[in-house]
Amino acid sequence: QSHQAVFEAGVAGPDLESQLRARGFTLGHFPQSFEYSTLGGWIATRSSGQQSLGYGRIERLFAGGRMETPSGILELPPFPASAAGPDLREAVLGSEGRFGILTEAVVRVTPLPRTEEFHSLFFPDFEQGGEAARRMLWSGIPLSMLRLSTAQETETTLGLAGHEFLIGALERFLSVRGVAKHKCMLLFVVSGGEQIVKTARKEALAIASGCGGVSVGKTFGREWNRTRFRTPYLRNTLWEAGYAVDTLETAISWSAIPGIIREIERALGEALAEAGEEVHFFTHLSHLYPWGSSLYTTYLFRLAEDPEENLHRWRRLKDGASRAIIAQGGTISHQHGVGVDHAPYLPAEKGPLGMAVLGDLCRRFDPSGIMNPGKLAG
Numbered sequence: 001q002s003h004q005a006v007f008e009a010g011v012a013g014p015d016l017e018s019q020l021r022a023r024g025f026t027l028g029h030f031p032q033s034f035e036y037s038t039l040g041g042w043i044a045t046r047s048s049g050q051q052s053l054g055y056g057r058i059e060r061l062f063a064g065g066r067m068e069t070p071s072g073i074l075e076l077p078p079f080p081a082s083a084a085g086p087d088l089r090e091a092v093l094g095s096e097g098r099f100g101i102l103t104e105a106v107v108r109v110t111p112l113p114r115t116e117e118f119h120s121l122f123f124p125d126f127e128q129g130g131e132a133a134r135r136m137l138w139s140g141i142p143l144s145m146l147r148l149s150t151a152q153e154t155e156t157t158l159g160l161a162g163h164e165f166l167i168g169a170l171e172r173f174l175s176v177r178g179v180a181k182h183k184c185m186l187l188f189v190v191s192g193g194e195q196i197v198k199t200a201r202k203e204a205l206a207i208a209s210g211c212g213g214v215s216v217g218k219t220f221g222r223e224w225n226r227t228r229f230r231t232p233y234l235r236n237t238l239w240e241a242g243y244a245v246d247t248l249e250t251a252i253s254w255s256a257i258p259g260i261i262r263e264i265e266r267a268l269g270e271a272l273a274e275a276g277e278e279v280h281f282f283t284h285l286s287h288l289y290p291w292g293s294s295l296y297t298t299y300l301f302r303l304a305e306d307p308e309e310n311l312h313r314w315r316r317l318k319d320g321a322s323r324a325i326i327a328q329g330g331t332i333s334h335q336h337g338v339g340v341d342h343a344p345y346l347p348a349e350k351g352p353l354g355m356a357v358l359g360d361l362c363r364r365f366d367p368s369g370i371m372n373p374g375k376l377a378g
């Protein structure tokens, strides 16, 4: 009746979903790491599922629970809403195990959608795709996902799709409609009852068409859905072929999106120039909000024979891109968290007082410093 479910926090994504689905519900939280990540991990890292536009990030889904800390147990009752001072769930979300261990969580669940459609469209360029995405968001159409690839990512995606004949036919079809060299792919998902889905689809397609978008139906979207958790496995295959791949992400206001993409990609492109190595990179907007978006960049570089050199290359890339993110005013992480890799860049975002407060919280919950030391706030 309350659309809430209680889980032990160590439950993995597939187990959690199958238990909910058996009762006609879903959490709707599908990070790409869904198969192996846990509810406690999602909360402790402020994770964002691929359909966060419809279901919300984990912050919205986490209603309450229990965190066991060296200083005692923190109980968080699952109120629908509360004005009783600062919300202590915020101290648990993103705490990355520094304050204690979340052992139980109450989550807000949604009845399983009766129908779900995955549509793809192509735009003449990133600007027009971005304009369409913003108009869809501002119009309040109930979409559960929007994802816009840059021209470079679109080209890479089509190149990796296989099916040369079909992709060739698609390119010719788009080209006749003025969508050619700089084309960008946009994927949108509508979930819900038949009537809602029908209306949302119609409105989204009309907005897209007004911005130069060309719909190519549901085939690409269905394929994306079928393989949505598989892409990370490519990392091992690429490694065996002599290439390393990593991803990075941030979020920023809409007006700053073009600049931050340019600067992140510039930093990646220059990071290994001294060694004469090229880097392949591509970006998409993955979690869109009316006021801004997260962006997600994938980068590949060639492996050297010496593992130390590989680490050095990765560090140069990571540091260059992270500095670009900070300089442009983006957050050091929209969804992956801080851990060790992002800790050096956190003070630029939180400021001296913010870092001191985080340090105080660590000491209050964990006076002996035994909980995941070195992560998050050093």
Ligand SMILES: Cc1cc2nc3c(=O)[nH]c(=O)nc-3n(C[C@H](O)[C@H](O)[C@H](O)COP(=O)(O)OP(=O)(O)OC[C@H]3O[C@@H](n4cnc5c(N)ncnc54)[C@H](O)[C@@H]3O)c2cc1C
Binding pocket: 009, 010, 030, 031, 032, 033, 036, 037, 038, 039, 040, 041, 042, 043, 044, 045, 046, 047, 048, 049, 050, 095, 096, 097, 098, 100, 101, 102, 103, 232, 335, 336, 337, 372, 375
């Ligand atoms: C291939 C790949 C794809 C990914 N895709 C996404 C994505 O689409 N969206 C996204 O948001 N993230 C993504 N991530 C990042 C990550 O998987 C998620 O952020 C996820 O939430 C981590 O959960 P986990 O259970 O794996 O936690 P772990 O990686 O095991 O732990 C992460 C941190 O949380 C702490 N922690 C874990 N459980 C608890 C608990 N019960 N109580 C207190 N602290 C705890 C750990 O100490 C650690 O500091 C991806 C990662 C990979 C490797």
